[in-house]
Amino acid sequence: MGAKAKVMNKQGLMNTIKEYLSLSEFESVIFDNQKIEISDAVLRRVKRSFNFLNEFSKNKVIYGVNTGFGPMAQYRIKDEDRIQLQYNLIRSHSSGTGKPIEPQAVKAAILARLNTMALGYSGVHPSLIHLMTELINRDITPLIFEHGGVGASGDLVQLAHLALVLIGEGEVFYKGERRPTKEVFEIEGLEPIQVEIREGLALMNGTSVMTGIGVVNVHKANKLLDWSLKISCAINEIVRAYDDHLSFELNNVKLHDGQRQVAEKMRGNLADSQLIRKREDHLYTGENTEDVFSEKVQEYYSLRCIPQILGPVKETIDSVAAILEKEFNSANDNPIIDVENRHVFHGGNFHGDYISLEMDKLKIVIAKLTMLAERQLNYLLNAKINELLPPFVNLGTLGFNFGMQGVQFTATSTTAESQMLSNPMYVHSIPNNNDNQDIVSMGTNSAVIASKVIENAFEVLAIELITVVQAIDYMGQKDSVSSVTKKMYDDIRAIIPTFKQDQVMYPFVQKVKEHLINN
Known part of the structure; x- marks a missing residue:
């Protein structure tokens, strides 16, 4: 944290972080509940800035x-009113509405704000550093609402709710x-x-809420990418696709790292599959002499263009992660207290354009990942297209039972919502604050909407994955798929049974969704 804060690693040992908190170290606190400790060096630096x-x-x-x-900055505040001014600011701006932000994202926001304060550019009292550390280590997460921030003077409204808790x-x-x-605070003995x-x-005055939500979003986006890749491999196995579309030779004549990496991962996942074929x-062979070929010459795009579709998704997630890491290691309030040069600089480091744009990028690629899943699902459900499976992968009696017909509506509806939500917030600036904030980032809104698109993606992938394991059962392939697909199949079958008769589907979808999020 800053120069000398410490973060417990997964083995329970204390790691000293020098100057820069990595994303993986940040995530260990948020997702592995590792404790943090503030060193004397950080406290000295913060106290020096305050003094x-x-x-x-x-x-x-x-x-x-x-x-x-x-x-209202043109109005001088009397010396005797300075302290009350800060309390007035906090209380008056604690005005958020809507749903509470999930505790993980709030914890990430506290850590991001703490890391900024620890840099020594904010002029805050060390007691603030101590209390924020206690909130993180004791899993006390302030009530912060989704609505309120325009992301210009940072997350003013959302961070006011954090400040409100810090003043008790x-x-x-x-x-x-x-x-x-x-x-x-009384229970925990905190002041x-x-x-x-x-x-x-x-x-x-800072970008820590949008950044904290962003860290959680990236963490979940990486899970979605991994699941989407695994499910895509499984579908290629079900239809016994050819392997040349994921070959090294084909993918390496395009120079995009993401495409190459996705193709490489697919080759690894499918290495021991007994179903993937060679052209x-x-x-x-020279033996195909018929006028209408019985062998499928090429698969639909949703099956054979996985590296080209998921490659940009991977590269975008990686680039978003890099920007987030820079942001939570930055001094992003105003003014900046420069002890070394003995000066106070006024400016706009609180402006959230970097995070706003990255969250827009993230929700766009996750919406596209969701669209891929929806199209793959449609492929499996449409017997006229796949020419292998019964309509709606119905393992019961056709006409009498419905198979996966009902849940397709849910997947389609949810995908459509994500397509709409993927429109950018970055360009939706609305001047406010008596036009003092005449151009704003809307970064907090962008981060919140991205989290909704990510949530939707888990729902669609859950429906797709249930369909995939049903299809594997129909084809009798569970002992022929790759070891990666077999593990995925076994894990899902441990959660839900094979079903031929019609079932109430929403509990199944929810259980599989939770599995995707937590694994």
Whole structure:
């Protein structure tokens, strides 16, 4: 964290992080519940920044220290009102609405904000660092709502809700319950911070909520990519596709790393499959003399263009992850307290355009991944197209039973929603704040919408995967598929049974969705 914070690794050992918190170290705190510890070096740096600002601001006009905020910055604040000013800011901006942001994403937001504060460019009191660390280590997550931020002076409204908890007010999620902050602090023996100079503004002027949601989004997006690749391989096995579309030779004449990596992973997944065929054993034998070929010459695009479709998805996820890592290691509030040069710089590091654009990119590629899954599902369900399986992979009596017919509607509807949601927020700036914020990023909205698109993708892939294992059963292929596909098949069959008679489907879909998210 900053220069010398420590993060517990998976073996329970303490790792010292120097200058830069990697994404994997960040994720270990959020997803593996590793504890963090703040070193003396970080605390010294934070205290030095605080002491400098305290002295430097005495005879100077410093935004948010002795001025109002936003368009009210032209008004001087009396010395005796400075502390109350910060409390007024926090309370007045705790105005979010909508659904609560999920606790994992809030925890990520706290860590992102803590890492920024620990850099020593914010002029905050060290007590703030201590309390934020305790919130993370004790899994106390502030109630923060989805709606409220325009992502310009950072996540002002959402971060106000974090600040509200740090001053002992508002609500938190604690041990699965939503409770008043004051009650939880009493249980845990925690004391709220006492605002000193600019703790309110420093907490609120930043991109940490959109960044925290973004980290969770990328983590889940990587899972979706892995599942989509595995499911795509399984479908190629079911139809006994040829292997040349995933070959090294074909994919390496295109220079895109993502395509090459996806094709390589597919080759690895299918290495021990007994079903994938080689073209030279069939269509290249010289024995195909019929006018209408009985052998399928090429598969539909949703089966043979996997490297070309998922390649850009992988590269985009990787590039989004790199931007997030830079953002949570950046000083992104305003003004910036520069102790070394003994100056306070006013600017706009809180502006969320980087994250807004990356979240838009992420939701676009996840929407495309979802569209691929929907088309593959349609291929399996449409007997006229696949020419192998009964309509709707119905293992019961045709006409009397319905197979996977009902859940296709859900997959189609959900995919359509993701297509609509994938339109960019980045270009939807609306001036506000008396036109002080005359161009904004909408980064928080973009991150929240991306999380919805990701949630939708898990639902569609769950429906697709149930269909895949049903198809494997119909074809009698469970002992012929690759070991990767066999494990996936066995894991799903441990959750849901093979069904011939019609079933209430939503519990199955939910169970498989949870499996995809958690594995």
